[in-house]
Amino acid sequence: MQFETIPHPSPMADDAREAAIADPGFGTVFTDHMVTIDYDEGAEGSVGGGWHSPRIGPREPIALDPAASVLHYAQEIFEGMKAYRLADGELALFRPEENARRFNASARRMAMPELPEELFLEAVNKAVTADAKWFPSVEGGSLYIRPFMFATEAFLGVRPAKQYKFIVILSAAGNYFKSGSPAVSIWQSEYTRAAPGGTGAAKTGGNYAASLVPTGEAFKRGHDQVLFLDAVEKKWVEELGGMNLFFVMRDGSVVTPPLTGTILPGITRNSLITLLGEEGLSVREEPYSIQQWRSDAASGDLVEVMACGTAAVVTPVGKVDSADGEFVIGNGGPGAVTSKIREKLVGIQRGSVDDTHGWVKLVG
Numbered sequence: 465m466q467f468e469t470i471p472h473p474s475p476m477a478d479d480a481r482e483a484a485i486a487d488p489g490f491g492t493v494f495t496d497h498m499v500t501i502d503y504d505e506g507a508e509g510s511v512g513g514g515w516h517s518p519r520i521g522p523r524e525p526i527a528l529d530p531a532a533s534v535l536h537y538a539q540e541i542f543e544g545m546k547a548y549r550l551a552d553g554e555l556a557l558f559r560p561e562e563n564a565r566r567f568n569a570s571a572r573r574m575a576m577p578e579l580p581e582e583l584f585l586e587a588v589n590k591a592v593t594a595d596a597k598w599f600p601s602v603e604g605g606s607l608y609i610r611p612f613m614f615a616t617e618a619f620l621g622v623r624p625a626k627q628y629k630f631i632v633i634l635s636a637a638g639n640y641f642k643s644g645s646p647a648v649s650i651w652q653s654e655y656t657r658a659a660p661g662g663t664g665a666a667k668t669g670g671n672y673a674a675s676l677v678p679t680g681e682a683f684k685r686g687h688d689q690v691l692f693l694d695a696v697e698k699k700w701v702e703e704l705g706g707m708n709l710f711f712v713m714r715d716g717s718v719v720t721p722p723l724t725g726t727i728l729p730g731i732t733r734n735s736l737i738t739l740l741g742e743e744g745l746s747v748r749e750e751p752y753s754i755q756q757w758r759s760d761a762a763s764g765d766l767v768e769v770m771a772c773g774t775a776a777v778v779t780p781v782g783k784v785d786s787a788d789g790e791f792v793i794g795n796g797g798p799g800a801v802t803s804k805i806r807e808k809l810v811g812i813q814r815g816s817v818d819d820t821h822g823w824v825k826l827v828g
């Protein structure tokens with residue numbers, strides 16, 4: 465498919481852009497362009513089941529009919545990925561084809577059309593190429609990439625929509641956690657995030673909407689993130705609001721909750737399983753209960769806990785608080801395994817550590 469390029473009449477001036485990306489934080493500084501692809505069921509001459517009119521142009525508001533079904537029944541999915549700057553100055557993506565694949569897995573669960581993987585990848589590459597000068601030069605900086613899709617059809621009956629938009633926007637990103645503290649503290653919520661048979665494994669906005677009250681409670685109590693247990697027994701550790709968890713034991717083994725359909729299959733999670741294995745640690749994907757966590761932390765059998773995801777990379781968890789009181793993991797600060805694995809992952813993403821798995825893909 466041929467992308468149309470719509471000229472930008474007024475991209476941000478160089479000095480204003482430089483000021484905006486000097487200390488971008490997370491999720492508020494947006495770039496000049498966006499990629500859009502439309503879907504109409506059965507559109508004439510379309511490729512990939514109705515996708516058509518791929519274009520890159522100015523980032524701008526979207527006109528939507530007030531009956532657009534996303535506004536009523538929430539057919540929406542998204543991805544989160546980053547462009548990194550390699551030591552030689554080139555921009556690169558980390559395992560982008562995994563995002564393309566997961567996007568389609570989310571689409572299937574939400575009864576939305578799949579987007580051909582090569583079209584997803586081309587859209588992401590075009591967006592990053594157009595706005596490469598928005599890359600922030602701050603330490604740990606990246607261009608955060610947000611591909612998403614939603615139902616645009618004006619229709620109030622309850623069935624999958626017949627029209628969708630796929631859009632890619634970019635945001636200059638610094639560090640995810642404002643505090644910059646060496647380890648995060650988390651609040652174990654009484655709310656649950658996902659039930660068996662639900663949408664917990666899909667990256668869909670509704671999961672996040674449901675997590676805002678519990679996350680707000682965590683913030684109000686002075687914590688950085690919310691911890692969710694399983695919805696059936698309220699016993700098994702699942703994940704944080706947007707990050708997967710790993711438990712590092714004194715005996716050199718590592719436990720991470722299995723992908724049973726109620727947690728998000730993180731690409732960082734998958735990468736860490738490989739990297740931890742290469743460090744000689746044996747990773748077990750098996751259920752881990754909150755009681756076990758508490759007692760392992762007390763006995764010292766548990767030495768480190770890390771949370772991982774694209775936005776926050778690898779972050780040590782120092783403290784857990786709940787209605788039953790709080791407990792600390794290790795010395796409450798970052799442990800050796802967490803620091804080492806974070807350095808290795810960041811090194812691969814930024815080209816200073818050998819990419820033996822072919823995970824890094826140059827933009828362009």
Ligand SMILES: *Cc1c(COP(=O)(O)O)cnc(C)c1O
Nearest residue numbers: 706707708728730731732773774
């Ligand atoms: C995106 C996401 C993650 C992390 O996935 P990555 O691919 O590692 O970025 C974890 N949990 C939830 C709920 C998510 O939405």
